[in-house]
Amino acid sequence: MAYTSPAVVIDNGSYTTKAGFASEDLPSLVFNSNYSIDPNNPESFVIGDEEIDSQPENEIMTLLDNGIIYDFDHIVKNWEYVYNNVDSHSSIDSKEYPLVMTEQSWNTSKNKLATTQIVFENFEVPIFSLVKSPLSQLYRAGKSTGIVIDIGSSVASVTPILDGIIQNKSSFHSKYAGDFVNLHVLNYLQTKTSIESLLPSSYAKASEPFKHYYTSHNVLQEYKNLSMNFQLKHFQLDNQSHISVDDSPNLLLNVINPTLHKLPNITLPEATPDKPNTHGIVNLVFFALKSLQHTLLPANNESSSSHNKYAKFTEIFKELLGNILITGGSSNLNGLPEKILNDLRLSIQEVYSGYAFIYNVQTIRHSSSADPSNEIWDRQFGSWLGACNLANMLNDVSNNEEGIESNSVKIALDNWFVTKADYEELGEDLIVEKFK
Known part of the structure; x- marks a missing residue:
């Protein structure tokens, strides 16, 4: 059935955390x-930027x-x-709205089960989907094959996708x-200055965890x-x-080459070929390509099938x-996408000099708009926006007869969504x- 209520996307x-109705632009x-x-009342719980800062x-x-x-x-x-x-700072009944959440491609089965149990048993949502972030973002860009480079806050990942299928063994983060x-x-x-001078004077007696949090989420x-x-x-x-910050280091290089600038009192793991997670983002792309090459190319190329x-x-x-x-919020660092691409x-010209595809390295634009600010928002909220595209399939009805669900609804229900009734039964x- 087609749903009349827009899905909530988290x-x-x-x-x-980004959240809203799938029908919204942002x-x-x-x-x-x-x-x-x-600390004196572990049962207390404070959420929201202003609430935490207070x-x-x-x-x-x-x-x-x-x-x-x-x-x-x-x-x-x-x-x-x-x-x-979510509704202009008013509450809604979770039982009345479909729910879509995003997940990383390396999310575990245990976590998927825990998430699904909570949304159906605690929130009693009518229908639910866990959407793989890189896949939904690539679909939103109008492609089913490509490489998604996602640079977020805590994780940078490279995910190759072929014909709508994530190549998990060739994905690295x-x-x-x-x-x-x-x-x-x-x-x-x-x-240039002390850590205390980076904080407002009103936070002089704040807890040490709060000082670190405020510095990271506000000053930095x-x-x-x-x-x-x-x-x-x-x-x-x-x-x-x-x-003065005239001599500020190039921030981009720390994502590209993590060992270029040393950090005091921090020892980074040695970057080795058998540990992709010890490398920067460009090397992660090469680990992905090499892994795919090993899968796709035969050991020798003598036979006709090999050719x-x-x-x-x-x-x-x-x-x-x-x-x-x-994509990803941190990819908005000035010049970072261009630096990665260059x-x-x-590197591809050097490693794959004999292949025709070395001249075809191109990025997909998130938005068709000429306004560069739209591209920034698309990178910042790409995962949420990609999930919205999928969620909106639930509201698609054919124009021929009112109330008749389209193929989009059937595809979504068959492939990506689980109803509460099906969860309780199966x-x-x-x-x-x-x-x-």
Whole structure:
């Protein structure tokens, strides 16, 4: 059946949670994914940016690790906050709206089951889907084959997709993303001033976890936002003083080459070929390509079937490298997409010099609009927007006869959604199969 109510879409990122109705152009809620608790009252729970900032004596807690949820006891509060505020800060009844959530491609079966159990048993949603973020973003760009390079707060990932199928064995991720850049920004600013001067005076007696949280989510984020759009020469502190940043290091290079600039008191794992997670984002792309090459190309190319496989390999790589989607909030660092693409082109020409696809390395535009600000929003909210596209299939009805569901609804129900009735009847087996 087609649903008349728009789906609620929730994208839980390590830095922020994005939520809203699928019918909206942008999420109506963007709030901190962290929460705080009173150390003297562990049962307390504070969520929302202004609410957390108003209680600096609290401890700051996280909900996600390595890009996936680990604290299921408290993620419920995050989702309750969405339902209490999603309709212009008014509450809605979760029983009356479909729900779509995003997930990383390396999310575990255990987590999928835990998530599904909560949304059906605690929130009693009528129908639910877990959407793989890179796949939904690529579909939104109008492609079913491509490479999704997603640079978020805590994780940077590379996901090759062939004909709508994520190549999990050729997908890699590392922690050299936005938070890693923050460490370099903080290290640089501390050469100019003390950590205390980066905080408002009202937070002098704040808890140490809150100070770290505030510095990361406000001071360092503001610095990155300014450097993203402007040639920053001076950075204004909360006390209205300024520090010179003319000699600020190139932030982009820390995502490309994590070992280029040393961090005091931090020892990074040695980058080795057998550990892709020790490498920067461009090398992750090459790990993905090499893995696919090993899968697609035969050990020798003497037989006619081998030549056919070689031709197929060339065509697949040409299509993959012609459809590179660079996304994620941290990809908005000024010049980062261009730097990734240029480094990738140079490296591919060196490694694959005999192949025709080396001249075909191109990115996909998120938006057809000429306004560059739309591209920024699309990168920032790409995962949420991609999930909305899928969610809206539930509301599609044919124009021929009112109330008759279209093929889009049937496809969505058959492939991506689970109803509460089906969950109650078939249980875990259905979840494992539908959200594999």
